[in-house]
Amino acid sequence: MYSMDGPIPSGFVGRRIVNELMQRQHVLTLYGFVMLALMVPTLVLLVLDARTIGDVNVWAKPLKFMASTALFSLCTAWFMGLLPPSVRVSPANWAMVSTLIFTSLFEVAYISLQAALGSPSHYNVTDAFHAAMFGLMALAAVLLVATQAFLAWQIHRTAVERPLPVFHQAVIAGLIMTFVLSTASGFMLGGNQPPTGVGLPLAGWHLSGGDLRPAHFLGVHAQQLIPLAGVLLVRQAPSRAGAALFAVILVYTTIWVLLCKLGLSGQGGY
Template structure:
C-alpha cells in the first residue's frame, strides 16, 4: 500500500495562484498588508519621530502589517486542507469576514496613532484612547479566534490525501495559536506594558527587551504555533507512522513547554537574551 505524503502545491500553479485558489479574499488581504508594510518600513528612515519608549513611530505599524499579513496568508493556505465543497460553507466564510474586518480595524488604528506620533498599545491617556485600546483588544481576540472554525473544518472534513498525523499537526497548531497566542496576548494587554522589570536595548528586528522580561516573546511563539507544528509534521514525514505520531506529540509538548517557560521567565523580569 502506498504511503500518503506531505501535501505540496501542485507544480502547474505558482504559489500565488495556489493561494488564491485556496482562499482568494484572505490571500488578497494578506498581500495588501505586506505591500503596505513596505512604505511603513521606509518611513522609519525619513520620519525621525519616536515614542516615549524611544522607538520610531512607524516600527509598530510595520510589525503589525507583516504579522497580520502572514497570519492571513497562513489561513488562506490552510483553507486548502479543507474539502473544496466546504470552503464556502457559512462557518468558514464567516471566519474569513471576521479576520478581514478585525485585522483592518487593528491595523487602521495603529497607523492612525503612528501618524500622530502616539502610542496605540497601552495608551489609556484619554477616554477616547481607553475605548479604542479596549476595542483593539476585542478585535485582536476576534482575529485570533478565526483559527478555530478553520481547525474544526480541517479536523472533521480534511481534504483528500492528507496524512492523519499532518491533519493533527495543523489542527493542534491552530488550537495552540488560539490558546497560547490569544491567551498570552490577553494577559499582556491587561498589564501596564509588555516589559517587566528593567528596560533597556531591544533585540534587533524584534525589539524585545534585553534588560528585563518581555511578554511579547511568549506571545510571538504562541501565535506562530500554527506554522511550527505543520512544519514539524512535514520534516518528520519520512518516518514510520508510529514514529511520526510520537515525534509530533513530543514536539507539541515541547513547544508548549518552551512557550510557557519563556512566559514565566518574562513574568519574573528575566530577559530572553540578556545584554
C-alpha cells in the same frame, strides 16, 4: 513551456504557489498581498521619520503588524485548502474570513494612525477614547485568533482519512495552540506593559524579564511553526512522525510557559 525534468525556475514555483493560494481562498490571499505591499511605504516612513515612542521608531510596530497579518492571512488561506471545496465557500467560512480581515485590518489601521500621530496605540489609556480603543484591540485580537480554532474544528470535522495524516494533525494542533496560547499570553500582556528601549534587533524584545512579547509571539505563530514541524517530520522521519509531533508540541508549550514566567518576573512600563 518549462520542462519538469530539470530544475524548476524559482519564478515558476512562485507562480504555482500564488495560483494555489488563490484557488484555496482568493480573498485572504489578496488581503495578505495587500498587507505585504503596504509594508513598502511603511518601511520608507521608518527610514525617513525619526520620531520614537519608548525609544522605538513610531513605524516599527505598524511594520511588524503588517508582516504578521500578511503571514497569518496567507497561511490561513493555505490551510483552508484542506477543506472540501464546497465547505470552503460555506456561509460559516465566509464569516470566518470576514472576521479575520476586519479584526486584523482594524488593528493595523489604528496602530498606523497612532504612529502617524506620534502617539502610542497599546497601553494608551490617557482618555476615554484611547482607553476604549485599547479595549477594542484586545477584543479584535481574541476574535482574530478564534478564527483559527474554528478552522481547526472544520478541518477535523470534514477530514475523510482516519486516522488523520500527521500533517493534518500538525495543522489542527498549530491552529488550536494559536488560539489558546496567544489568547492567554495576550491577556497577561494586556496587564503588563513591556519595558522601554530598543531590545533585540528587529523584534525589540527584552529577555531579561518583564516582557511577555516573546511568549505572545510563540502563541500567535504556532499557526505556522507547528505545521512546519509537521512537514519536516513527515519528510525526515515518516515512521515516527506522529510521536515526534507530540514531543514537538510538548516542548513548544513548555518553552511558552517558561517565557510567560520570565515575562511576569519583572515589570515594564512607559
